[in-house]
Amino acid sequence: MGISFNVFTLTDDYAVNWRTAAVTALALVTLSRAAKLVVGLKAVNFLPGIIIPFQPLSLPGVLFPESSWNPGLLFTWTWRHTRNIYAQYCSDTVSVIPFIHGAPTLYTRSMDVARQVVAAGHKSATFGKTDSMSAAFLFWGPNIVAAERDLWRKHRRIMGPAFNNQTYALVWTASQNLYADLLEAEGWNNRHTIDVPSVQKLTFKFTLIIIASCGFGLPFTWAAPPSHGDELSIQDCIQIIARTNTFAIAAPGWAWKLPFERVQHTRRAYDTMRAFMHAQVRARKEAMHSAGTREKDVFSLLVEASEDEGGKMALGDEELIGNVFALMFAGHETTAHTLAATLGFLALHEDIQDEVAAQVRDVIGGREGGQVLLEDYTRLDKVLAAFYEGVRMFPSGVFLIREAKQDTTLTLELDDVKSVLPVKKGTHIVVDMVGVQYNPNYFSEPEEYRPSRWYAKTGDEKEDLTESEEFTAFSVGPRTCLGRKFAATETVCLLSLLLRDWRVEPLLAVVSKGTAEPGGKDALETREEWRARVMQATLALTMGVRDVPLRFVKRVD
Numbered sequence: 308m309g310i311s312f313n314v315f316t317l318t319d320d321y322a323v324n325w326r327t328a329a330v331t332a333l334a335l336v337t338l339s340r341a342a343k344l345v346v347g348l349k350a351v352n353f354l355p356g357i358i359i360p361f362q363p364l365s366l367p368g369v370l371f372p373e374s375s376w377n378p379g380l381l382f383t384w385t386w387r388h389t390r391n392i393y394a395q396y397c398s399d400t401v402s403v404i405p406f407i408h409g410a411p412t413l414y415t416r417s418m419d420v421a422r423q424v425v426a427a428g429h430k431s432a433t434f435g436k437t438d439s440m441s442a443a444f445l446f447w448g449p450n451i452v453a454a455e456r457d458l459w460r461k462h463r464r465i466m467g468p469a470f471n472n473q474t475y476a477l478v479w480t481a482s483q484n485l486y487a488d489l490l491e492a493e494g495w496n497n498r499h500t501i502d503v504p505s506v507q508k509l510t511f512k513f514t515l516i517i518i519a520s521c522g523f524g525l526p527f528t529w530a531a532p533p534s535h536g537d538e539l540s541i542q543d544c545i546q547i548i549a550r551t552n553t554f555a556i557a558a559p560g561w562a563w564k565l566p567f568e569r570v571q572h573t574r575r576a577y578d579t580m581r582a583f584m585h586a587q588v589r590a591r592k593e594a595m596h597s598a599g600t601r602e603k604d605v606f607s608l609l610v611e612a613s614e615d616e617g618g619k620m621a622l623g624d625e626e627l628i629g630n631v632f633a634l635m636f637a638g639h640e641t642t643a644h645t646l647a648a649t650l651g652f653l654a655l656h657e658d659i660q661d662e663v664a665a666q667v668r669d670v671i672g673g674r675e676g677g678q679v680l681l682e683d684y685t686r687l688d689k690v691l692a693a694f695y696e697g698v699r700m701f702p703s704g705v706f707l708i709r710e711a712k713q714d715t716t717l718t719l720e721l722d723d724v725k726s727v728l729p730v731k732k733g734t735h736i737v738v739d740m741v742g743v744q745y746n747p748n749y750f751s752e753p754e755e756y757r758p759s760r761w762y763a764k765t766g767d768e769k770e771d772l773t774e775s776e777e778f779t780a781f782s783v784g785p786r787t788c789l790g791r792k793f794a795a796t797e798t799v800c801l802l803s804l805l806l807r808d809w810r811v812e813p814l815l816a817v818v819s820k821g822t823a824e825p826g827g828k829d830a831l832e833t834r835e836e837w838r839a840r841v842m843q844a845t846l847a848l849t850m851g852v853r854d855v856p857l858r859f860v861k862r863v864d
């Protein structure tokens with residue numbers, strides 16, 4: 308009895324102690340989270356905005372399901388009609404303050420604030436990139452996209468010279484040849500109609516081969532695209548890497564050994580990509596040593612710098628691989644997404660497609676073989692505008708993420724009144740490209756696909772602020788996209804060739820409308836339904852559009 312009494316007492320005591328401990332822990336956690344919230348609000352001087360548990364771009368923000376309290380990575384897209392934070396708080400810059408995890412953050416759709424942060428802020432070192440947000444790129448080694456200050460300057464000085472007119476001429480020729488190659492290899496030459504369930508299958512392959520051949524001097528073709536002796540092609544690997552980067556950054560070494568098919572598949576993609584990059588570096592070094600010649604493509608410049616041991620511009624092995632990956636990736640995925648979106652919009656808007664195709668026809672007018680030449684580039688401004696409008700509506704570099712490196716200020720403008728916002732060191736600033744590109748102050752009727760906003764205008768004809776190319780989704784200032792002209796060149800060339808030869812239409816899905824009514828027939832979805840189903844954003848490492856199903860019909864005009 309005595310023993311059992313003692314046991315009960317002990318158990319009761321434990322219960323009381325556990326309860327007390329739990330209540331105390333809960334109180335402490337609550338207090339610490341409340342303190343975090345107050346610190347967060349103070350960091351942005353109580354600028355109005357939303358309060359949520361996790362910073363949307365942080366790991367828990369990504370891992371927890373999207374809901375009204377956990378907005379998700381792409382909430383600036385998904386909420387833009389329903390809970391547009393800028394409209395809600397009547398400001399182009401709002402706060403997003405997490406109380407459990409992540410840094411206090413400002414989201415902005417103001418180009419003026421963007422300039423203060425990514426251009427002026429970069430020069431004065433007041434704002435810089437964040438390691439946590441750049442982790443997906445840093446995984447492979449330091450590189451131009453993620454680097455800061457002197458390291459960034461070195462990377463940009465090494466690579467910058469490769470982005471020149473000679474390279475763009477090469478990009479034009481390679482795009483022409485690859486298009487011909489595509490027609491041949493896909494058997495398009497003798498066909499009148501081609502249904503493509505996902506145009507990304509073509510655009511990703513196209514842009515990867517162009518960056519591989521013009522940026523890296525690797526002789527891949529449509530029939531033999533980049534690979535490294537695995538059944539996974541390099542394109543598959545890059546897509547798997549883009550999708551699984553959160554896992555790769557967070558997973559400890561043992562997690563890669565888990566015997567699950569998906570983990571092993573992912574691991575193979577990373578291993579194949581790494582082996583491919585190392586093999587290419589080895590081959591280029593050997594070629595340089597044996598031939599003694601110096602190529603000027605960006606890959607050769609990187610490899611040369613890695614050989615310059617002890618030199619001011621020397622690159623370490625990790626930096627070399629980091630940059631190879633960054634360029635392979637930044638150099639193709641962004642453009643592939645934009646091409647897919649642009650073709651989707653052109654398919655939806657027959658009138659615009661006709662206008663652009665007419666310009667292509669005028670420019671090449673009567674030329675033998677209907678060749679489109681590099682000299683035509685400036686006269687193909689409607690094709691370029693179609694591309695700029697595609698990247699406006701699906702800005703693939705969707706977030707410019709920076710961190711205040713010291714206590715500082717930002718100048719905000721509300722109803723033409725300027726105010727100064729104190730910002731504490733450590734605060735994150737997200738230039739929300741969806742917000743900027745859909746900002747009605749810059750773009751009238753922003754939901755409309757209207758390439759004419761980018762047409763060169765004269766005199767008083769200004770339609771909106773977009774006359775300035777500064778508003779394109781390639782960023783501004785010293786860290787503006789290094790590959791903008793590269794992307795524009797391959798895109799203008801490919802779009803011109805496609806529109807010369809094909810009419811592009813949405814590939815409408817069959818929707819069953821016959822079940823309720825006897826005798827009713829299956830019907831095709833409408834174009835509006837197609838748009839609502841297809842033209843939605845997805846996000847891996849960059850933002851893009853869902854799989855775009857298209858029909859290509861041979862032009863007879």
Ligand code: HEM
Pocket residue numbers: 425451452463518522634637638639641642645698702703704705706707708780781782785786787788789790791793794
């Ligand atoms: C539609 C196509 C593209 C879009 C929308 C795009 C967008 C961007 C944006 C917004 C940035 C700035 C990122 C930031 O500061 O956080 C950037 C940087 C960069 N892009 Fe692009 N890009 C495109 C194509 C390309 C291509 C084709 C290449 C290479 C061939 C390229 C190479 C780079 C590089 C190297 C940087 C880093 C520049 C630096 O920090 O100095 N991009 N891009």
